[in-house]
Amino acid sequence: MKRSIVPERLSKITARLRRFAAEEEGALIVFALYLFVGMLVVTGVAIEIMRYEERRVMIQGTADRAALAAADLSQTLTPSEVALDYFAKSGLGGLNIVPVVEQGQFGEWRTVALDITNTYPTFLAQFAGLHEMTVNARSRAKESIGNVEISLVLDISGSMNDKVYVNGAYQGTRISLLRSAAVKFVDTMFKNVQPPGAPAGRLGISVVPYNQQVVLGTGLAARFNISTDHTQNTCVDFFGPNDFATPAVTPTQPLQRAMYGDSFDYIGNRFSMSSTWSSSGGIHNCPENTMAAILPFANNKTTLTNKINALTAGGDTAIDMGAKWGLALLDPAAKPVVDSLIAGNLVSSDLGERPFSYSNQNTMKVLVLMTDGQNTRTFSTKPEYRSGPSGLVSTRSATDLSTSYLYYYDPSRSSPYYRISDGKWYSEKNVSGTKYPITYETLWGYKKYTLQYALKNFLGKPKNDATALYGQMAEQAQFSDKDANLKSVCDAAKHRDRNVMIFTIAVDAPSAGRDVLEDCATAPAYAWSVTAAELDTAFAGIASAINSLRLTN
Numbered sequence: 001m002k003r004s005i006v007p008e009r010l011s012k013i014t015a016r017l018r019r020f021a022a023e024e025e026g027a028l029i030v031f032a033l034y035l036f037v038g039m040l041v042v043t044g045v046a047i048e049i050m051r052y053e054e055r056r057v058m059i060q061g062t063a064d065r066a067a068l069a070a071a072d073l074s075q076t077l078t079p080s081e082v083a084l085d086y087f088a089k090s091g092l093g094g095l096n097i098v099p100v101v102e103q104g105q106f107g108e109w110r111t112v113a114l115d116i117t118n119t120y121p122t123f124l125a126q127f128a129g130l131h132e133m134t135v136n137a138r139s140r141a142k143e144s145i146g147n148v149e150i151s152l153v154l155d156i157s158g159s160m161n162d163k164v165y166v167n168g169a170y171q172g173t174r175i176s177l178l179r180s181a182a183v184k185f186v187d188t189m190f191k192n193v194q195p196p197g198a199p200a201g202r203l204g205i206s207v208v209p210y211n212q213q214v215v216l217g218t219g220l221a222a223r224f225n226i227s228t229d230h231t232q233n234t235c236v237d238f239f240g241p242n243d244f245a246t247p248a249v250t251p252t253q254p255l256q257r258a259m260y261g262d263s264f265d266y267i268g269n270r271f272s273m274s275s276t277w278s279s280s281g282g283i284h285n286c287p288e289n290t291m292a293a294i295l296p297f298a299n300n301k302t303t304l305t306n307k308i309n310a311l312t313a314g315g316d317t318a319i320d321m322g323a324k325w326g327l328a329l330l331d332p333a334a335k336p337v338v339d340s341l342i343a344g345n346l347v348s349s350d351l352g353e354r355p356f357s358y359s360n361q362n363t364m365k366v367l368v369l370m371t372d373g374q375n376t377r378t379f380s381t382k383p384e385y386r387s388g389p390s391g392l393v394s395t396r397s398a399t400d401l402s403t404s405y406l407y408y409y410d411p412s413r414s415s416p417y418y419r420i421s422d423g424k425w426y427s428e429k430n431v432s433g434t435k436y437p438i439t440y441e442t443l444w445g446y447k448k449y450t451l452q453y454a455l456k457n458f459l460g461k462p463k464n465d466a467t468a469l470y471g472q473m474a475e476q477a478q479f480s481d482k483d484a485n486l487k488s489v490c491d492a493a494k495h496r497d498r499n500v501m502i503f504t505i506a507v508d509a510p511s512a513g514r515d516v517l518e519d520c521a522t523a524p525a526y527a528w529s530v531t532a533a534e535l536d537t538a539f540a541g542i543a544s545a546i547n548s549l550r551l552t553n
Helices: 005-022 029-071 077-088 125-130 175-194 301-309 320-329 331-344 439-448 451-459 467-475 480-494 509-518 531-551
Strands: 101-105 109-121 133-145 147-155 161-167 170-175 203-212 295-298 361-372 377-381 389-394 404-410 418-420 424-426 436-440 474-478 503-506 526-531
Touching: 029 077, 029 133, 077 109, 109 503, 147 175, 147 320, 161 389, 161 531, 170 175, 170 503, 175 203, 175 301, 175 531, 203 320, 295 331, 320 480, 320 509, 361 509, 361 531, 389 418, 389 439, 389 451, 404 451, 424 451, 439 451, 451 467, 467 474, 467 480, 474 480, 480 503, 503 509, 503 531, 509 526, 526 531
Parallel strands: 147 203, 147 361, 361 503, 503 526
Antiparallel strands: 101 109, 109 133, 161 170, 203 295, 377 474, 389 404, 389 436, 404 418, 418 424
């Protein structure tokens, strides 16, 4: 029997359905629930992306640092140990990392490659079906020795003999501390650049000692076009900005040999007019001796060590002259000089092709310039007063300057002969005997008179104008002149077409010395200002910086 719905009840149900269909209150709740779930999913994915990027940056940064450190040729640990330790210290020790290391047979280069894949589970992104994410990182570092050319320009002026005390304890002299520090520097450079067993020729070092001049030495001087008005020294005159406009000194360009003897301005510099300068003088234009001579293009550690250990101190300070020759030996214009030295068995054939072109990407050129003072003075005598008749005549011989027989001849006067001994002028007929001309060569070589002494007692007496005559005959560069010269040649070397790395060391130096060296350096960080007791630290820091600059990614 079928049951039927009572009409009244059916009517009530229908009415309720109609009211429910028409009711709008609460209709957005369901939609809002859908939106909320969607937002959770999107937020979860965004957070996972942030987590991914954070982890990727952390892993990549650690990989870069680890690869650089592991590639360092001076590391005592194995490259793998270094790389894994970097990750462990960064909280990433759980990663599966196998460094790939390649290196030269003699340890002259090393490459470390790290290829990392890290998969990790997600959290909120699970709602979107993203259960894990993968971070990939790759880093590769290489340290290669390459070629390094160094000019080690060392101050051997008189103040380098000063004694050094630390807390009252005697440490030695500045020159002895310099010798020790420079030898250690050379040893470090050989360890870093030319390790035992490595192919020869990667490292070349020139030692350039300087005081008021730079002594080339006979072997090196013979390879340049130096004047032959005398042969008593191997120094070269550089005066004025044009001489310092470029680092290059070519083997064919005419060079004026520095005048022998003593052309120092004792009067202008308020030195005592005593016998210390009246004969051979005390501040020679060129203090020629083997110790002070340049050691060019050496690649033997023992040879370099012996050279440095033989250095002694004396004389004035000409930083510009030291820098000029130090940079000249880095300039490619010196290549024919090196070729000639190699042919003469004075330089190792392993250093053929040096100095390399500035554009050679596998070569670093370095100048290390050290002083304990500031620019002072350099003197010489102008070329036109070095040879030929001096104006003096002797009635005894062409080589005798005894004042009783010595005259100064001035043809413009009616009584043209001025006798040195009594200061009187005589006519031709009152000067008997043969009149022998005295040359400048004889005058300057006679008892090795200083220039000012010879002017005061001989050439300047007739007109009582020794001071004016000195200004006419002498070459000189002092203080600010030499500061300008140094700036000129350093700026030329630092030009982007050359890009020589210049490190400077000011040792117990006054502010004037510190300032010019800091201006010469490639950057302020390349300029060291230290006490003599800290020379080891300065040279070790420079050696470390050179090694770091050779590191490539």
